[in-house]
Amino acid sequence: MSKLEEKTENGSTDSLETGVSEEQKAEGDSGVGTGVLFFIAAFAVCFLSGWLLFPNLLYSKKEQPFSFNHALHVEEMGGCDSCHYFREDGSFAGIPKLAQCVDCHAEVMGDTEDEAIFVAEYVEKEKEVPWLIYSEQPDCVFFSHSAHVVGAQMDCVSCHGHIGESTTMKPYEENRITGYSRDIWGKNAWGFKKNSWDRMKMDDCAECHEKETGSKGACFQCHK
Amino acid sequence: MKVDRRSFLGLGLGAAAGVAVSPATWKLMDDSSIWTQNWPWTPVPSDGEVTFDETVCGLCSGNCGISVRKIDGRPVKIEGTKGHPINDGGVCLHGLCALQYLHDPSRIKSPLIKIDGAWKKATWEEALAHAAKALGDIRKAGKANAIACITENDKGTIPGLFKRLTTVLGSNNHYTMNTMGKTWSNTIEAINGTKADVGFDLKNSDLILSFGTGFIEGWGSPVYNFQVNAQRKSSGAKLIQVEARLSNTAAGADTWVPAKPGTEADLALAICGVLITTGRYDKKTIQNDAAFKAFAKMVQEQYAPAKMARITGIDVAAIQKLAMAFADAKTPIAIAGKGKGDSAGSTREFAAVYALNCLVGNINAPGGVWLMEKDPGEVWPSIEMDAMATAGITQTKLVGTDSVDNLMAMVTASATSPVEALLVYNANPCYTLKNAKAVTEAVKKIPFVISFSSYMDETTQLANVVLPSHMFLERREDLPLLGPVPLDITALSQPMIAPLFDTRHPGDSVLSLAAAMAGSVAASFPWETYDACLEAVKAPVWETLSESGAVVKESVTLVEKTDSMDFSLLLTDAAAIEAGGDEASYPLVLIPVDNIRLTGGIAASPFAVKTVSDTVIKGTDGFVEINPVTADKLRLSQGDKVLVTTPVGSATVKVNLFDGIMPGVVAMAQGLGHAMAENLYVGGKGVNVNELLGPVMDAISGLDAAWGIRAKISKV
Numbered sequence: 001m002s003k004l005e006e007k008t009e010n011g012s013t014d015s016l017e018t019g020v021s022e023e024q025k026a027e028g029d030s031g032v033g034t035g036v037l038f039f040i041a042a043f044a045v046c047f048l049s050g051w052l053l054f055p056n057l058l059y060s061k062k063e064q065p066f067s068f069n070h071a072l073h074v075e076e077m078g079g080c081d082s083c084h085y086f087r088e089d090g091s092f093a094g095i096p097k098l099a100q101c102v103d104c105h106a107e108v109m110g111d112t113e114d115e116a117i118f119v120a121e122y123v124e125k126e127k128e129v130p131w132l133i134y135s136e137q138p139d140c141v142f143f144s145h146s147a148h149v150v151g152a153q154m155d156c157v158s159c160h161g162h163i164g165e166s167t168t169m170k171p172y173e174e175n176r177i178t179g180y181s182r183d184i185w186g187k188n189a190w191g192f193k194k195n196s197w198d199r200m201k202m203d204d205c206a207e208c209h210e211k212e213t214g215s216k217g218a219c220f221q222c223h224k
Numbered sequence: 225m226k227v228d229r230r231s232f233l234g235l236g237l238g239a240a241a242g243v244a245v246s247p248a249t250w251k252l253m254d255d256s257s258i259w260t261q262n263w264p265w266t267p268v269p270s271d272g273e274v275t276f277d278e279t280v281c282g283l284c285s286g287n288c289g290i291s292v293r294k295i296d297g298r299p300v301k302i303e304g305t306k307g308h309p310i311n312d313g314g315v316c317l318h319g320l321c322a323l324q325y326l327h328d329p330s331r332i333k334s335p336l337i338k339i340d341g342a343w344k345k346a347t348w349e350e351a352l353a354h355a356a357k358a359l360g361d362i363r364k365a366g367k368a369n370a371i372a373c374i375t376e377n378d379k380g381t382i383p384g385l386f387k388r389l390t391t392v393l394g395s396n397n398h399y400t401m402n403t404m405g406k407t408w409s410n411t412i413e414a415i416n417g418t419k420a421d422v423g424f425d426l427k428n429s430d431l432i433l434s435f436g437t438g439f440i441e442g443w444g445s446p447v448y449n450f451q452v453n454a455q456r457k458s459s460g461a462k463l464i465q466v467e468a469r470l471s472n473t474a475a476g477a478d479t480w481v482p483a484k485p486g487t488e489a490d491l492a493l494a495i496c497g498v499l500i501t502t503g504r505y506d507k508k509t510i511q512n513d514a515a516f517k518a519f520a521k522m523v524q525e526q527y528a529p530a531k532m533a534r535i536t537g538i539d540v541a542a543i544q545k546l547a548m549a550f551a552d553a554k555t556p557i558a559i560a561g562k563g564k565g566d567s568a569g570s571t572r573e574f575a576a577v578y579a580l581n582c583l584v585g586n587i588n589a590p591g592g593v594w595l596m597e598k599d600p601g602e603v604w605p606s607i608e609m610d611a612m613a614t615a616g617i618t619q620t621k622l623v624g625t626d627s628v629d630n631l632m633a634m635v636t637a638s639a640t641s642p643v644e645a646l647l648v649y650n651a652n653p654c655y656t657l658k659n660a661k662a663v664t665e666a667v668k669k670i671p672f673v674i675s676f677s678s679y680m681d682e683t684t685q686l687a688n689v690v691l692p693s694h695m696f697l698e699r700r701e702d703l704p705l706l707g708p709v710p711l712d713i714t715a716l717s718q719p720m721i722a723p724l725f726d727t728r729h730p731g732d733s734v735l736s737l738a739a740a741m742a743g744s745v746a747a748s749f750p751w752e753t754y755d756a757c758l759e760a761v762k763a764p765v766w767e768t769l770s771e772s773g774a775v776v777k778e779s780v781t782l783v784e785k786t787d788s789m790d791f792s793l794l795l796t797d798a799a800a801i802e803a804g805g806d807e808a809s810y811p812l813v814l815i816p817v818d819n820i821r822l823t824g825g826i827a828a829s830p831f832a833v834k835t836v837s838d839t840v841i842k843g844t845d846g847f848v849e850i851n852p853v854t855a856d857k858l859r860l861s862q863g864d865k866v867l868v869t870t871p872v873g874s875a876t877v878k879v880n881l882f883d884g885i886m887p888g889v890v891a892m893a894q895g896l897g898h899a900m901a902e903n904l905y906v907g908g909k910g911v912n913v914n915e916l917l918g919p920v921m922d923a924i925s926g927l928d929a930a931w932g933i934r935a936k937i938s939k940v
Contacts, residue, residue, distance in 0.1 A: 044238075
């Protein structure tokens with residue numbers, strides 16, 4: 001006869017429960033303590049992983065084909081629109097094509113290694129530079145530079161920050177899930193921002209639209 | 225320390241809480257939602273600068289001006305060119321999606337040589353040497369005249385180069401595919417005594433009497449006609465459609481005259497008779513000479529309305545009403561050419577319709593029929609003929625008329641093919657000619673076939689060598705307007721994109737082939753490139769052509785109209801073209817139907833095929849249109865699978881009941897049933913109606929004039 005059957009023979013199962021609880025009573029405090037310890041340990045591991053490890057796992061770092069000195073070009077060429085201009089039809093040209101760069105860089109002009117790579121690998125081979133675009137929005141978003149820069153008279157810095165003052169290119173961090181740049185969500189993993197150019201998410205668009213136009217705007221304004 | 229379930233509970237809760245207060249969960253939710261909206265495998269067209277370049281559509285002879293929208297130089301869309309004299313901003317659905325022909329899965333990507341029945345990819349040098357050797361061997365054997373060449377037409381420098389090559393090789397055997405333009409020119413020459421191209425001034429006509437034309441279904445220059453048709457709303461011009469079937473043209477006409485198929489000429493001549501009897505014809509422009517008197521006597525006696533009512537199925541009052549409407553109109557015009565006008569048609573029918581126009585005095589008049597003299601503006605240098613070529617060219621042409629049907633019939637009838645080598649450019653006879661299966665067998669008998677096609681079409685599949693051409697958006701070419709439009713325009717198409725594959729300009733292919741053959745053949749082609757040839761040959765008009773992209777004659781040169789008209793061809797040899805087959809075995813009549821959404825020799829683009837109604841093609845099933853009365857007799861219902869049998873062939877299709885088709889007549893669409901395995905969108909869908917139809921040679925023109933065939937239908 002098993003212990004359980006024996007106890008059942010002797011009386012109700014209540015006496016069984018009472019027996020067990022009595023056994024545990026002696027170890028009670030230490031049981032809760034282990035649970036709390038495990039809770040704290042798991043919390044700490046997951047919390048720290050979420051903050052420190054996760055962002056590093058989420059993004060892969062990619063180097064640009066070669067580094068580009070915006071500050072130098074702004075100094076030589078003038079404002080942003082000397083390279084990032086509006087076409088005659090009002091559409092925005094974005095990153096210049098090789099044909100524009102070749103206007104000046106048909107041959108090596110300076111003495112930087114980056115320019116040498118550019119001329120040897122791209123100009124001479126007539127190959128477009130596969131720039132990784134930090135501010136590329138997902139394909140489901142329609143954005144008109146013309147409406148913002150020409151229409152609303154916004155400056156480039158409001159969204160793109162002080163890229164024009166940079167002398168090198170930071171690594172491009174690509175989100176492994178979406179394939180888009182880290183700069184859209186922002187550097188901060190929680191998405192907190194200090195400046196208007198720290199993030200380029202829909203909420204940031206809506207925030208500015210609400211402030212400037214009194215409405216966050218309708219879905220189909222951007223998601224056409 | 226004892227690990228128990230509380231420990232695990234603590235671990236789980238701790239992990240959940242830790243993750244919850246870290247950004248991971250919320251960021252992952254956001255990223256997942258972005259991912260679901262931007263599947264990484266969904267193609268995203270690249271952004272870039274938008275530009276427009278202009279060229280001419282080369283899909284049919286309509287010669288519409290098209291603007292190609294490009295993103296960073298990549299063509300993405302085609303629109304009609306605004307202000308263009310032919311299409312003024314309009315475009316048909318084939319032109320609209322012509323980019324699909326650029327990326328067509330059946331495009332040939334490199335030269336090919338067939339070895340032991342299988343295609344082998346070759347370099348241009350290998351393929352040209354292979355072709356040149358075969359042609360050279362035939363010439364050396366003294367059989368230069370056994371080399372034949374088929375091109376779609378003979379207008380412009382590319383057909384000109386093929387024609388020249390055929391001659392220089394020592395052959396008389398250059399043939400063109402049939403069009404209504406051929407028959408119109410023959411008819412005008414027979415009646416008016418002068419060679420001329422026909423132009424119908426439909427825009428200025430207030431009554432168009434159409435004998436079976438697919439006026440808004442691809443006839444002539446399709447977009448030009450769409451606009452003429454649309455203009456009728458504001459101008460009040462009337463359209464009368466004579467056709468056995470309620471086509472889109474008939475449905476959009478002011479009056480539909482459902483004459484029995486094949487009786488269009490009888491109806492036209494009956495109307496001529498009424499006009500003459502009632503004196504309602506233009507006595508000023510028609511000389512009342514013996515020829516006219518004989519014609520008048522014939523139409524009044526042999527084509528009396530009472531007799532013609534029985535033949536055509538149109539009652540006497542209706543024939544008289546038609547005649548009066550035609551006579552009462554200020555600028556009436558009668559037109560002919562069945563469907564899209566891709567077949568030669570009956571000379572008798574064209575002559576009868578031309579006679580109607582003569583009677584109302586509209587020849588060379590505004591709103592009438594124009595007899596145009598078009599100067600091609602070409603200067604070809606003289607050719608060099610070696611002994612082999614001279615020996616060949618002095619022999620007689622294999623078939624007397626410019627008829628590919630007759631050539632193929634001759635090959636079929638001979639034990640050994642009289643054609644030893646066949647060059648095919650811009651034509652697909654194994655699909656478009658009637659009795660297509662017999663034509664296919666004939667082409668198989670020809671020992672050496674060279675195809676210059678851009679696509680692996682039915683004829684190219686039988687070739688020994690393929691020298692693939694750039695498709696029209698990849699090449700420069702002079703394109704004379706061939707549609708019956710009262711305009712004289714030669715346009716210059718421009719390459720819209722660098723060639724996608726290892727293909728060549730067909731002009732350059734001819735030059736390279738000639739160069740590979742050396743001797744007098746090479747010497748007759750003194751140009752380095754096709755571009756140099758084009759500039760030299762088109763020298764008289766090159767400045768205008770190259771600078772403005774077209775030579776548009778301000779006023780069309782008209783051939784003088786003869787007052788004394790010779791209608792004798794209607795008096796003699798004028799038997800009606802009958803549907804082949806005996807009535808007892810084949811109680812029905814099958815007619816082919818041209819559909820604006822489907823094309824002829826070149827398989828329609830996937831987009832165009834997708835727009836075709838599911839009563840014409842559904843999945844891979846084709847349909848036969850039957851009147852419910854006929855279907856009742858045959859105990860057939862909608863969707864039944866049936867076997868359509870004609871004296872030529874048989875095919876399994878589904879039944880589509882249609883009140884708009886005459887009882888006793890059944891119809892099937894042209895342009896389906898392409899045997900193109902690479903093209904999953906179009907290949908193997910439906911039935912090629914040309915495999916059921918047989919050619920009927922016109923006694924006057926010697927060209928195929930069949931409009932239908934007798935048929936029987938049985939349930940499968």
